[in-house]
Amino acid sequence: GESVGLHLPTLSVQEGDNSIINCAYSNSASDYFIWYKQESGKGPQFIIDIRSNMDKRQGQRVTVLLNKTVKHLSLQIAATQPGDSAVYFCAEKWTSGTYKYIFGTGTRLKVLA
Amino acid sequence: DAMVIQNPRYQVTQFGKPVTLSCSQTLNHNVMYWYQQKSSQAPKLLFHYYDKDFNNEADTPDNFQSRRPNTSFCFLDIRSPGLGDAAMYLCATGSRVDTQYFGPGTRLTVL
Numbered sequence: 001g002e003s004v005g006l007h008l009p010t011l012s013v014q015e016g017d018n019s020i021i022n023c024a025y026s027n028s029a030s031d032y033f034i035w036y037k038q039e040s041g042k043g044p045q046f047i048i049d050i051r052s053n054m055d056k057r058q059g060q061r062v063t064v065l066l067n068k069t070v071k072h073l074s075l076q077i078a079a080t081q082p083g084d085s086a087v088y089f090c091a092e093k094w095t096s097g098t099y100k101y102i103f104g105t106g107t108r109l110k111v112l113a
Numbered sequence: 114d115a116m117v118i119q120n121p122r123y124q125v126t127q128f129g130k131p132v133t134l135s136c137s138q139t140l141n142h143n144v145m146y147w148y149q150q151k152s153s154q155a156p157k158l159l160f161h162y163y164d165k166d167f168n169n170e171a172d173t174p175d176n177f178q179s180r181r182p183n184t185s186f187c188f189l190d191i192r193s194p195g196l197g198d199a200a201m202y203l204c205a206t207g208s209r210v211d212t213q214y215f216g217p218g219t220r221l222t223v224l
Contacts, residue, residue: 043217
């Protein structure tokens with residue numbers, strides 16, 4: 001459903017460690033998912049996407065996992081760097097054949113030096 | 114290269130004074146979106162265009178209107194801004210075969 005809430009959950013990780021950011025999506029019919037990174041004062045930046053016919057997709061230092069059984073999406077960032085500090089949102093394409101995206105609540109990632 | 118461009122980046126308006134935000138794209142995408150984002154919240158979809166077909170979200174206030182004169186440009190009109198309309202306004206584009214890309218946003222302040 002729609003994202004609500006005024007307080008973003010925060011994940012703090014040590015520089016060099018791996019980060020895992022989770023997202024629960026709402027519509028079992030959603031067929032396309034995107035992870036965005038948003039830095040303060042900027043628009044969301046595309047990181048990686050995955051279609052519902054896949055379980056896993058890898059990019060440069062990032063991996064997205066999709067578990068359709070429990071409607072769960074995760075973003076793994078390897079060797080987290082200070083530049084990874086941002087808010088991360090998942091977005092689901094609402095239903096097949098439409099162009100509407102619904103965003104998850106978001107997670108703030110803080111990288112500790 | 115800029116793909117989704119929003120102007121202005123910062124906009125200050127007075128309570129009740131109409132304001133227009135603009136968005137342009139170089140991607141030739143047939144879908145354009147307007148989102149409202151408040152502090153520490155996810156972007157909230159206001160409406161989107163598929164070509165010239167306008168799709169309004171059920172909970173978008175009538176105070177918000179949009180125009181899309183051609184493929185490249187889309188405008189957000191706020192007819193009578195209230196203090197609660199202060200937010201970041203994000204434009205995005207997409208298509209059937211491509212993902213959704215965002216512009217840098219316009220920060221709206223209402224005095």
